[in-house]
Amino acid sequence: MSTPAKIQRIAVLTSGGDAPGMNAALRAVVLAGEHYGLEVFAFKHGYQGLLDNDHIRLCGADVLHILQYSGTIIKSARCKRFVDADAAELAAKNLDALDIDALIIIGGDGSFRGAEHLAQFWNGQIIGVPGTIDNDLYGTDATIGYATAVAIAMDALDKIRDTADAMDRVFIVEVMGRNAGFIGLSSAMAAGSERMILPELQNDKPLTVAALVKHIERVQKIRGDGSYVMVLSEHQWPGGAVALAEQLEAEYHLPCRPCLLGHIQRGGPPAPADRILASELGVHAVELALDGQTRVMAGIKNHAPVAVPLADTWQKKNPLNKNLLRIQHEIFNPVKKNGNGQ
Numbered sequence: 452m453s454t455p456a457k458i459q460r461i462a463v464l465t466s467g468g469d470a471p472g473m474n475a476a477l478r479a480v481v482l483a484g485e486h487y488g489l490e491v492f493a494f495k496h497g498y499q500g501l502l503d504n505d506h507i508r509l510c511g512a513d514v515l516h517i518l519q520y521s522g523t524i525i526k527s528a529r530c531k532r533f534v535d536a537d538a539a540e541l542a543a544k545n546l547d548a549l550d551i552d553a554l555i556i557i558g559g560d561g562s563f564r565g566a567e568h569l570a571q572f573w574n575g576q577i578i579g580v581p582g583t584i585d586n587d588l589y590g591t592d593a594t595i596g597y598a599t600a601v602a603i604a605m606d607a608l609d610k611i612r613d614t615a616d617a618m619d620r621v622f623i624v625e626v627m628g629r630n631a632g633f634i635g636l637s638s639a640m641a642a643g644s645e646r647m648i649l650p651e652l653q654n655d656k657p658l659t660v661a662a663l664v665k666h667i668e669r670v671q672k673i674r675g676d677g678s679y680v681m682v683l684s685e686h687q688w689p690g691g692a693v694a695l696a697e698q699l700e701a702e703y704h705l706p707c708r709p710c711l712l713g714h715i716q717r718g719g720p721p722a723p724a725d726r727i728l729a730s731e732l733g734v735h736a737v738e739l740a741l742d743g744q745t746r747v748m749a750g751i752k753n754h755a756p757v758a759v760p761l762a763d764t765w766q767k768k769n770p771l772n773k774n775l776l777r778i779q780h781e782i783f784n785p786v787k788k789n790g791n792g793q
């Protein structure tokens with residue numbers, strides 16, 4: 452770190468969908484703030500709190516023993532109004548009235564767009580911390596919440612496998628991820644799923660029901676076993692897992708059940724990886740602010756802290772891991788392209 456800038460007051464907020472580990476990030480911001488002699492404020496309910504001037508002073512005692520809980524003690528929200536110029540102007544006014552030097556925003560790409568919007572109207576420093584289960588932000592190896600969501604999806608897939616095995620059924624398990632397939636790919640690999648329907652794959656070659664049925668029937672024939680567990684990323688099938696299961700049962704007479712994991716993926720104890728990532732990133736964000744940086748996201752790349760221009764985080768894309776895709780599609784697929792095993 453270079454010579455610290457003379458900042459005295461920082462503020463923090465959590466915005467967008469809550470992510471497991473947001474509390475750990477908040478705790479880290481507050482503890483780092485105290486460590487460096489800063490006053491720390493929090494705005495509640497994301498950007499809505501900036502508009503309502505709904506703030507509290509936080510010190511170390513307020514964030515004791517919160518890192519093991521998901522959710523966020525300062526609340527999160529989606530605030531439609533924040534896209535308006537007058538909303539950002541009001542937020543700037545409230546931040547200036549409180550003499551805030553730097554604002555730390557824990558959230559996803561929408562929150563970072565909001566941060567850039569605010570930067571057009573406010574001269575203080577703005578630092579982002581990647582908090583979303585979707586892992587869809589460029590510039591960091593992982594986002595806070597992703598590891599927990601994958602662990603929850605894997606656990607659910609393991610449980611589904613028991614009943615799929617017992618009753619020779621096809622299951623479609625729908626996972627979150629917004630427009631990204633990171634949760635889908637990782638949970639499918641971790642649980643040994645037979646099939647993944649992910650946004651990135653659908654862009655190249657959308658799956659047809661006929662092709663899916665062909666694959667299911669071949670796998671069942673090769674293995675002599677009816678158990679087939681498919682991971683479906685949200686928004687990738689009209690009507691989602693329920694509609695696809697109905698289609699497979701009605702048109703192809705395959706015993707098939709849907710399972711929607713939904714917001715279960717955002718709850719429960721944050722995984723160790725998320726607690727540690729959030730702790731490191733929260734401290735990193737404060738140190739970036741002390742370093743005079745602004746309009747950057749605190750990230751971790753190859754085990755090292757980095758500062759990524761906020762706009763890059765949504766304008767550039769992290770691709771899915773090609774090697775994991777290859778292994779899932781080729782090595783672990785019982786149906787071989789050359790015809791072996793068919």
Ligand SMILES: Nc1ncnc2c1ncn2[C@@H]1O[C@H](COP(=O)(O)OP(=O)(O)O)[C@@H](O)[C@H]1O
Pocket residue numbers: 466467468498528529530531532533534535558559560561562563564565566568582583
């Ligand atoms: N283009 C934008 N301009 C201003 N504010 C925005 C913009 N996009 C998103 N936001 C703000 O960020 C909030 C969180 O974004 P959202 O996409 O819901 O979640 P996430 O940050 O998790 O991606 C929105 O509710 C809105 O207040």
Ligand SMILES: O=P(O)(O)OC[C@H]1O[C@](O)(COP(=O)(O)O)[C@@H](O)[C@@H]1O
Pocket residue numbers: 467468469559560561582583584585627628629685717
């Ligand atoms: O909680 P909501 O508002 O229903 O939104 C659901 C969305 O939030 C997420 O759980 C997290 O997305 P964000 O981090 O972008 O808010 C997505 O995976 C999902 O599509």
